[in-house]
Amino acid sequence: MTVHKAQGITVDQVVISTKDFFGTDMGYTALSRVRTVEGLFIVDLHVNKFYCNENIDKVLSQMKAMKLxxxxxxxxxxxxxxxxxxxxxxxxxxxxxxxxxxxxxxxxxxxxxxxxxxxxxxxxxxxxxxxxxxxxxxxxxxxxxxxxxxxxxxxxxxxxxxxxxxxxxxxxxxxxxxxxxxxxxxxxxxxxxxxxxxxxxxxxxxxxxxxxxxxxxxxxxxxx
Incomplete structure (x- = not known):
């Protein structure tokens, strides 16, 4: 099951491979479509898969400044x-x-x-x-x-x-x-x-x- 096939439905189990995401934040959609944590299985998960690009970091900084x-x-x-x-x-x-x-x-x-x-x-x-x-x-x-x-x-x-x-x-x-x-x-x-x-x-x-x-x-x- 790919991330995009999981979009729009809610299921009992999801298997996610982090090997070939299509782009930044693609994993979020699949994570939001599984009913319980026990039904979520993640394959090939490494710390170097997680990053924040410059634009997102800039927007978050602006939001923090606006909040203050x-x-x-x-x-x-x-x-x-x-x-x-x-x-x-x-x-x-x-x-x-x-x-x-x-x-x-x-x-x-x-x-x-x-x-x-x-x-x-x-x-x-x-x-x-x-x-x-x-x-x-x-x-x-x-x-x-x-x-x-x-x-x-x-x-x-x-x-x-x-x-x-x-x-x-x-x-x-x-x-x-x-x-x-x-x-x-x-x-x-x-x-x-x-x-x-x-x-x-x-x-x-x-x-x-x-x-x-x-x-x-x-x-x-x-x-x-």
Whole structure:
């Protein structure tokens, strides 16, 4: 089986020979098409098969510089209103970890928060079904995927989380007015997170004195 014949399907077993790849990164396609590590067999694998060409190395360096630049910019943006970032582990659970930190000042309750969010989605499937995208096709598929540990939270999960917590989730993003995801009728019921769209990552936000962050209605962009 060649790499190109494995493209587009998922199989139980794949045998890959690294002897004659067609070009840089051709092995990645085959690696992504096998269901388990136990089903992957690699032939003729040597350390000299792995290299990074100049263009890729240059792009990666540029991306790293851009990431640092954006981090500095959002840090400055938050500092201007008296806030600071609390770094959250990036393991796919970062949104729920950030919310856990907002509520309890630790990340450890992220699984419980995800579970409560999933229960709310199950109880209100008809309300959320019209907003499921083509990737999941049905609300049942969406809930099954979102219930998995490590699945990134999207707008539906975030909206459901806001409601179950009776909190307005304020999302900060570089260069944008903080966005309120409604969960409470009381403006002072707030939790604050920072979103990095290029990284698909959330961090927690607190005041510079480590107190809970708060913004007035005039400082927030409201959503329905």
């Amino acid at each position: 630049s954006n981090l500095f910019a959002v840090t400055e943006q938050l500092a201007s209103i008296g806030f600071q970032i609390v770094n959250i582990l990036g393991d796919g659970n970062c949104f729920f970890r950030a919310i856990s930190h907002q509520l309890y000042r630790h990340e450890h309750d992220h699984l419980n928060i995800r579970s409560a969010t999933i229960n709310y989605l199950i109880e209100n499937m008809n309300n959320f079904a019209p907003f499921v995208d083509d990737m999941d096709s049905t609300i049942e598929n969406y809930i099954e995927r979102m219930s998995r540990n490590g699945t990134y939270a999207d707008h539906l999960a975030i909206s459901a989380t806001a409601v179950i917590l009776n909190k307005n989730i304020i999302i900060h993003e570089i260069g944008k007015t903080p966005l309120l995801i409604p969960g409470s009728d009381f403006i002072d019921h707030q939790v604050h997170v920072c979103y990095y769209p290029d990284l698909l990552h959330y961090d927690s936000i607190v005041c510079v004195n480590n107190e809970s962050a708060f913004l007035s209605a005039e400082q927030i962009l409201f959503t329905s």
